[in-house]
Amino acid sequence: MGYLHYFCIEQNITVMKYRNLGTTNEQLSAIGLGCMGMSFAYGPTDEKESIATLEKALDLGVNFWDTADMYGNGANEELISKVLVPNRDKVFIATKFGFRFKDGAAGPSGTANTYFDGSPAWIKIAVENSLRRLRIDTIDLYYAHRVDPNVPIEDTVGAMAELVKEGKVRYLGLSEASPASIIKANAVHPIAALQSEYSLLTRDVEKEILETVRNLGISLVPYSPLARGLFSNTLNLDSLSADDFRRTLPRNQGEHAANNARLIAEFALLAQDKQCSPIQLALAWVLAQGNDIIPIPGTKKRKYLEENAGAIDVQLSDSDLNTIEDILQKYPNVGARYSEGAMALVNN
Ligand SMILES: NC(=O)c1ccc[n+]([C@@H]2O[C@H](COP(=O)([O-])OP(=O)(O)OC[C@H]3O[C@@H](n4cnc5c(N)ncnc54)[C@H](OP(=O)(O)O)[C@@H]3O)[C@@H](O)[C@H]2O)c1
DSSP states (O other): OOOOOEEEETTEEEEOOEEEOTTSOOEEESSOEEOGGGTSSSSOOOHHHHHHHHHHHHHHTOOEEEOOTTTTTTHHHHHHHHHHGGGGGGOEEEEEEOEEETTSSBOOSSSTTEEEOOOHHHHHHHHHHHHHHHTOSOEEEEEESSOOTTSOHHHHHHHHHHHHHTTSEEEEEEESOOHHHHHHHHHHSOEEEEEEEOBTTBOGGGTHHHHHHHHHTOEEEEESTTTTTGGGSOOOGGGSOTTOGGGGOGGGSHHHHHHHHHHHHHHHHHHHHTTSOHHHHHHHHHHTTOTTBOOOOBOSOHHHHHHHHGGGGOOOOHHHHHHHHHHHHHOOOOOOSSOHHHHTTSOO
C-alpha cells in the first residue's frame, strides 16, 4: 500500500499523498473515503454508482475506506466487500461495532429500538458478523463506535485486544471518546486512531482531545469533515428526502441553518479566490490542522470523490487561515451537531 497514484482533474495532474496511521508504518491516503452514505442516512442510494465510486477510489489511490456494522444494518459492509475482496491488498478497511437493535443485530443509532453495546460478549459476535459481511479474514482497523457508559472502557478494549491476538483485527480505534477514556484504553492496548467529528463547524476536538491523542501518538480521523455536505454551498436542506438523517440535526434548523448558509456563502467566495471549490477548501482546512489528521469525507458519487481528492493540492497560507477564522467568528450561531440524545453518547 502507499504507492504513488496519478490522476487527472481538469488537466491538472494530482498525486495522492499518504499519512501514517498513528505510530505504525501504515500509509493511508491523506483523504480517505467514508462509505456510510452508500447505504444509509443521506437519502436515495444507487448500488451501481457506489461500486463505481469504490473502484474509482482504487484508481485515485484513496486506500482508507470507512464503514460500520450499523450502516444499513450490515448492508454497507456487504456492498464494500464486492470491491474490497478482489482488491484486498490495495485497501485499508476500517469498520466499527456497538450500535445495535434491542432484539439483536447491529442497528442504527438514535431510535427507540436501538442502544449502544460495548460489552465483551457483543464484541465477539459483532466482529464475526463484520468479517462475514466483508468476506475477509482480518479487519485492518476496528473501532468502538462509542464508549459505552455502562461498561468500563478497559473491558471493552480488553475484548478488542483479544481480537488482535486472534488475528481477526490488526489495529484498534475509538470514536468520540473522552480524553480520560482514550488514556485508559491506550494503557490496555495501543490505540491507533480516534475517529471523531471535526470540521469548520465542529471543533470540539481542538480543546483537550487533540492534545491527548497527540501525546499518545494516535491519529485523528475526522468524520463529517464537510459538515455532512453543507460546505458544498449547494445543499438544499428543504429538498432532502423525508428520512435523511440531516433533517434531525439542530444545526440544520431555523436560525442555525440561516447562519450557516451565510457563513458558507462567504466561505465560497474565498474558495473562488483560491480557484478551488468550497468543499475542497473545507477539506484543505482540515488537512492543514496536522499531518496526524486523516479525514474521511463521505460520498457515493465518482464526481464528488474526484473533487474531494483534488483538495490534496489546495495550499493554505497564514492569511487564508486568518480569513477563515474571521468568517467563522462573524457567524458563530452554527448550532449543535447532534440532538441531545446523541450528544449523551459522545465524550464518554
Ligand atoms: N464515527 C461516527 O460516529 C461517524 C458519524 C458519521 C459519519 N462517519 C463516517 O464518516 C464518513 C464521512 O462523514 P459524513 O459522510 O457523515 O459527512 P461528510 O463527509 O461531511 O459529508 C458527506 C455529504 O457530503 C456530500 N458531498 C461529498 N463530497 C461532495 C462534493 N464534492 N460536492 C458536494 N457534496 C459532496 C455527500 O453527498 P453524496 O452522499 O451525494 O455523495 C454527503 O451527502 C461517513 O461516510 C462515515 O463513514 C462516522
